[in-house]
Amino acid sequence: MAGAMIAADQPVCFPSDLLVAVSSKDDGTMLNRIRGRHVAEVLENRRRFCDQTGVKYDDVVYHVISYDQGQTFDTIAEVTEADTTRHNNEGIFADALYTEMAGVGLFLPVADCIATVIYDPKRRALMLAHLGRHSTVVQLMSRAVQHFVERGSRAKDLQIWMSPSITQKNYCMDYFNYADDINWQNFCHQTADGIYLDMQGFNRSLAIRAGVPDDNIFISPIDTADNPNYFSHSSGDIGGRFVVVACMRY
Structure with a gap:
């Protein structure tokens, strides 16, 4: 399985002091939603993929996205070494993880939603955000940029990469409460079969x-x-997830 991640699909927009990698199906699933979050063969896939990218799985913060009631979809959690899987196997429940610590990896499994890396190379600050429909509608992207600015970054220094994800031609909703919202005007397209959403365009x-x-x-x-x-x-991949991992190198 070594070398299964697809070279042509890796981001090339970041400076060399930031490691970002995206796995593919051949790396195995990085989450099994049906059998549980941390089953043995899934852990094995995660460890193997992290080793291959040059991050230790023990040094990552595992990102948990939850749709339980009461979830706000715009939670940003600041993480440090104390939050890595070495100290905490459960993971952190939030739609965005932010760190200013080199060597702390951020690890987000996805399967259509946009895993979004935001990096400030000047201050060396990193965020990995899960931009699904819920977090996109509540404009987590705006809050994410603001989070950096409040900590001393300038918006014009930020670099953003959005992962492989479902695009407008395939993302059809039966109903969408925001079709009349002026912000969404250019990013949703009504047809006879439903409303097609351009999540990447809206977040951009x-x-x-x-x-x-x-x-x-x-x-x-x-x-x-x-x-x-x-x-x-x-x-139809109800259980399977690929992963985006991001880590500032020392």
Whole structure:
């Protein structure tokens, strides 16, 4: 299985002091939603993938996305070495993880949602955000940029990469409460079969409005819904997840 991640699909927009890697189906699933969060063969897949990318799985913070009642979808958690799987096997429940510590990896399993890396190379601050429908609608991207700015970053220094994810041509909703919202006007398209959402475009527009230069935003062209190399919830992968891992090198 070594070398299963797809070289052409890795982000190339970041400086060399930031490691970002995205796994593919051949690396095995990084989460089994049906059998439990940390079953043995899934842990084995995670460890193998992390070793291959040059991060130790024990040094990552495991990112848990929960749709339980009461979840706000816009929680940003600041993490340090004390939160890594070495100290905490459960993971952190939040839609975005932020760290200013080199050597602390952020580890987010996804299957259609946008795993979004935001990096300030000047201050060396890193965020990995889960931009699914819920967190996109509550404009987590705007809050994410603000989070950096409140800690001393300038929006114009931020670099953003959005992972392989489901794109508008395949992302159809039967109903969408925000179709009349002016912010969504250019990012949802009503047809006879439903409303097609451009999640990447909407999140990009929020980042630009928050002051991030258009040239600093990179969106993977890969659509998980029709690319067989990636798990896709919409294509029937109920349990499987690929992963994005991000870590500032020492």
